[in-house]
Amino acid sequence: MLDKFNREINYARISITDACNLRCLYCMPNGYVAKHYNFLSVEEIKNIVTALSKLGVKRIRVTGGEPLIRQDITEIIKTINEVKGIEDIGITTNGILLGEKIFDLVKYGLKRVNISLDSLKEERFKKLTGGDLNKVLDGLNKAVELGLIVKVNMIPIKGVNDDEIVDFINMTKNMNIDVRFIELMPIGEATRFTGVTKDDIIKYLDGANIVKIENNGGGPSEVYRLEGHIGRVGFITTMSHSFCSRCNRVRITSDGKLKTCLHNPDEYDLRPYIHDIDKLIDIMKTGIFNKYEKHTLLEDKISKSSRDMVRTGG
Ligand code: SAM
Ligand code: SF4
Secondary structure (H helix, E strand, O other): OEOOOOOEOOEEEEEOOOOOOOOOOOOOOOOOOOOOOOOOOHHHHHHHHHHHHHOOOOEEEEEOOOHHHOOOHHHHHHHHHHOOOOOEEEEEEOOOOHHHHHHHHHHOOOOEEEEEOOOOOHHHHHHHHOOOHHHHHHHHHHHHHOOOEEEEEEOOEOOOOHHHHHHHHHHHHHOOOEEEEEOOOOOHHHHHOOEOOHHHHHHHHOOOOEEEEOOOOOOOOEEEEEOOOOOEEEEEOOOOOOOHHHOOEEEEOOOOEEEOOOOOOOOEEOHHHOOOHHHHHHHHHHHHHOOOOOOOHHHHOOOOOOOOHHHOOO
16 A cells, blocks of 8 residues: 555565564664564464555564564464465575575475574674584575575674675676665664664775666666676665655564554554454554655664564564
8 A cells, every 4th residue: 555655565574573582782682682582473464464465465574583483483474475475575684594494485385585694704603693504504604595585684883894895796706696785774673873874885896897787677786897796785775864755664573563664663553353354454554544654764863663673573
């Protein structure tokens, strides 16, 4: 459906857990500390996706926390895939469990995977996340071999991993993946760090023959291809160039709230209506129509969201 600013909303990101098996310094350095695990059930996810689909949502991305820690993740993917009108399912993951789960996920309909990866150095990766880089690389390689659409999301942070930008760009030479540089957003723990903007990163491409890909399927990233590389390089420029006027998405939190903008506080509780698809549609219509025009991160330098990234799904 269209919101009041005439943007077509056809994409939803559903968070299925706030818990995670990593401890990224800018996200959840102390791990998941809440006591409640009242996350959406498969049945609740099915009803939410059914209502979203009736409102014109065609693409779903499953996120978290870390979505692959859910024991029922393949059932979730299968269920979403069976909802009429859903054409595309992706997942955003830290990749640790990807290698062991990917065959089942693909069998049940997974088409694309975004892997968050902030360092290619084993020791540094351990320090930044607490996890094992080799497991992530195993998942990444399997995803590419299986022919999934694979994006690697890297957040360059000054003095932490910005010396690896060229290494990440070089991953696109022989691998058919998108490496996307994401500007760090000042939410929660991330306010302690300083991100790197697209314009800074572009300098690393100086001298290379780069071509901007004009039709990027309507996503928020700007995408480029370097001469001789089979993969592509992209940028998500939340901090330096706003893409709100092209925003096509809403979010569902793991406790069943519709959140129409990552950086504004409005939330619509879906759980009271979770077994009534018509009522779900009604409340979603109100939320989507009233989606904020834009965030004010650039002016305020701080998110107005009441949630940090791990409780919104990134
Ligand atoms: N655990 C999964 C993962 O890491 O891909 C999914 C959830 S995680 C919150 C989703 C994405 O949000 C990750 O790519 C992560 O790097 C990103 N993220 C977390 N905090 C962020 C911040 N302050 N600014 C920008 N991206 C952030
Ligand atoms: Fe976990 Fe993803 Fe947050 Fe890292 S960014 S702590 S992997 S939720």
